[in-house]
Amino acid sequence: METKAFQKIYTKIIQITKATCSLRATGVGYEELAMVNGRLAQVVKIIGDVVTLQVFGGTEGIPTNAEVVFMGKPPVLKVSDDLAGRFFNAFGNPIDGGPEVEGEEREIGGPSVNPVRRKQPSELIATGIAGIDMNNTLVTGQKIPFFADPDQPFNQVMAMVAMRAKADKIILGGMGLTNDDYLFYKNVFENAGALERIISFVNTTENPPVERLLVPDMALTAAEYFAVDKKQSVLVLLTDMTLYADALSIVSNRMDQIPSKDSMPGSLYSDLAKIYEKAVQFPDGGSITIIAVTTLSGGDITHAIPDNTGYITEGQLFLRKDSDIGKVIVDPFRSLSRLKQLVIGKKTRKDHPQVMNTAIRLFADAAQAKTKLENGFDLTDYDERTLKFGKEYSDKLLAIDVNIDIDMMLDTAWSLFAKYFSKAEVAIRSEFMDLYWKGE
Amino acid sequence: MEKEVKQTKGKIAGIIANLVTVEVDGPVSQNEICYIKHAGIDLMAEVIKVFEKKVFIQVFESTRGLKIGQEVEFSGGMLEVTLGPGILSRNYDGLQHDLDRMEGVFLKRGDYTDALDYEKTWDFTPLANIGDTVIAGDWLGEVTENVIPHKIMVPFSFSGKFTIKKLAAAGSYKVLDEIAILADSKGTEYKVTMTQKWPVKIPVKTYVNKPRPYKLLETGVRTIDTLNPIVEGGTGFIPGPFGSGKTVMQQAISKQAEADIVIVAACGERANEVVEIFTEFPELEDPRTGRKLMERTTIIANTSNMPVAAREASVYTAMTIAEYYRTMGLKVLLLADSTSRWAQALREMSNRMEELPGPDAFPMDLPAIISNFYSRAGFVHLNNGATGSITFIGTVSPAGGNLKEPVTESTKKAARCFYALSQQRADSKRYPAIDPIDSYSKYLEYPELQEYLKTNISENWIDQVLRAKNFLLRGKEASEQINILGDDGVPVDYHLRFWRGEVIDFVVLQQDAFDEIDKRTSLERQKFLLETVLEICDIDFRFESFDEVNPYFKRIINTLKQMNYSEYKSEKFNSFYNELQTIIGERK
């Protein structure tokens, strides 16, 4: 980003913190970009003639006489069809050796869609994973994160879901991705021959953390271009939003804001909602679906980051290792897709909602029986049967390596019901029992 | 009744997110509305603190691009809503701008659309006579808004007694046409139209008194109506961790409750949930009028991605509209999802102003703000003897699902019904996840409501409700014992107790909000169900060993659930009922 000749150059910084610096300047717009010794920065506070800048690359080594130039505009992305197939950094500059993308300049983090211009989501996204399709069905226009511990294979599952979803564009927003994970995604995209459908904005662990703050807005500005202007269905993958929130707290703490729970800024809810609410279904077919990753520490979902996320997103997907079958499963208790009721039993077979609920209820009984067993109590015949059911249900339906269509998932569930239970124990509406019951 | 004042102006002196400081040249008042002049558009803002010549304003829009020195014009008035016919069926933003009239896919800053249609004509019928003495809130006439008799009233801001000098004859009028001329005691005359304005932060108090509410408000949700009923003019709140069913519960109430008017304030929640209302309400039939639900509904949407400052305004806007309709003698149901987002908006502002924080960094006066708000609901007697009510139910989203946090605790003091959603119940898909033991309705203790229930349901209804609660409690105790001592470590009777609780839980409490039949249960049917279930709970079934109890009760529950899924008193329903009697007969 070149400086123009007539731009005023300031050279007197009066305050520097880890993420910000302040100087006296006039005529500066709120949220305007600036360059501080060649590093990109953004106006976050103006009091009289004192302007505070958040320096994305961090302030290490910034001298008090650094050259500061204001750019007269907020962060922008140049959008055009040429974005497809390209890899960018958090600032939207190519990192794949290719040329700069030419196109219309759009401010990132722009306004939100008028709710009356939205359409109610109703297109099912089939992934083949029964833990998702049967129990937590995804819908275009939805926003949903994986809640996962850092050692779980969330990037793999997310990549799998992305490749199977029939999206016109897949946009990866990588925040604090390790270089290995970045290369993993790149490989998956390349191997699937899907590169021309993919756009990536990546901040790796090698880049300064504050830069991450730009990634979701960059990814979503590109997404809006394809969804609104081109009426395409766009899938946005954001990983890892916990690292994004950490960057938010770095900045807000440097600005002396009173932190709220878990040292997060008091505005965390709004900050995250602004990103996730970009998920949308338009009446003319364009859509933005957001699948994100929020890593947990020690499975704690009451921490401010997953907690606020849960209040914003339309459900969450939990991965868990099931030691009984030695596989990773989509946890049916803690996972939830809020939009599933818009499609299940409507776009899928009518018995879907009841089969889903019944299987989960029986799996809960299995969990209870297991607790009983662990506490040294005798098991009833029913307990024994639920345990066997639980294991098979986990293996044939919940495991993430399952890849079948939804009718097949439902049929599998019905055969498990009949194999282990009586009609009264299953207690599904009689009309479905008559149709699908696989026992005598 | 306005006085001429010189408009105060100011210049921007500081910007931190949506908190802007302004140096002013004249008087300003707390909560005054002002407009920032920015690139040809006006950005609305509200005064939230004054310190000498420096005024702190919260901007209801993004502040991107604002600069020091930009001009600010003060309006002289507080944030007001426009009241008049045509509010129903509208989708407003938090400041009562009509969302449908805004252009384009994206919300544009400063795109402030009219709340009412000024061109539309309404058929007016006078209800008063020339020469009558009237006071604020009195009915001058009526128009039909959708199906609702919409009263044209003496503006709420008129203080004292007035004489009607002129009153429009029956006919078609636009909202700004003159409807009446009123004279005060000094003979000064004032023109009245079909519309008036009212500042949202000030309660409308044009009623005679606010007696204790006593009438059940039917919601069709069994765990509410049967166990912890809410009343017309009552207050309640639904706290619960994310995903526990607050919104589903509120939407069920909004669709089913026996209210004349429903005002939904989507306060900092998901846009898709509002879209759900936009999509469904125009299709759903109001069971009482046969018209569409949307015709008696107004939506105030400040979704979580819309400007934070307008979030606080949105609940006040909704409340003021509710008060307006209450003064027409209507039963208004007001729902706000989620009041925690509003509290968080207050917290963000308070933090930016570097005020001394209270618990969890919320402002110190949060409890007072919440209780003042809830106190605006209620059942009222109007000047003309008619009654009206606002029933208010808010959701609360406690951080980490922990109910020991300031918003939940403050709300608990203000609201009379507590519908606690439990994570555990939600996890095991026992919907609605209202915890039957922790939840309560203070109204159940009101002699006024008890009397009403006795007359309208049955003489021993309260008694039956209390017995059901007792069975639930004993069931829970039994389950704890069984968990500690093991299935065979307790007498068989404990299993029986446990399963009695389960019957009530599965059949009365649990209700599928997405099932066409189960989602709404009439009061008559709730009575039948409770009686049937209590009869079962009263039987001393004979079991040899504990492992017979579980399969037997599962059959009972299954049959009862099939009944819940069948049309009341239909052939199917009756045949399940007979089946139930056979099962019961087996072990009597």
Ligand SMILES: Nc1ncnc2c1ncn2[C@@H]1O[C@H](COP(=O)(O)OP(=O)(O)OP(=O)(O)O)[C@@H](O)[C@H]1O
């Ligand atoms: N009565 C019910 N019947 C069936 N399913 C329900 C019921 N209540 C809730 N659910 C399920 O729980 C999901 C979450 O419910 P809801 O959106 O109301 O939660 P919430 O408490 O409002 O969460 P948040 O605080 O995140 O907004 C629903 O999408 C639905 O799948």
Ligand SMILES: [Mg+2]
């Ligand atoms: Mg909700």
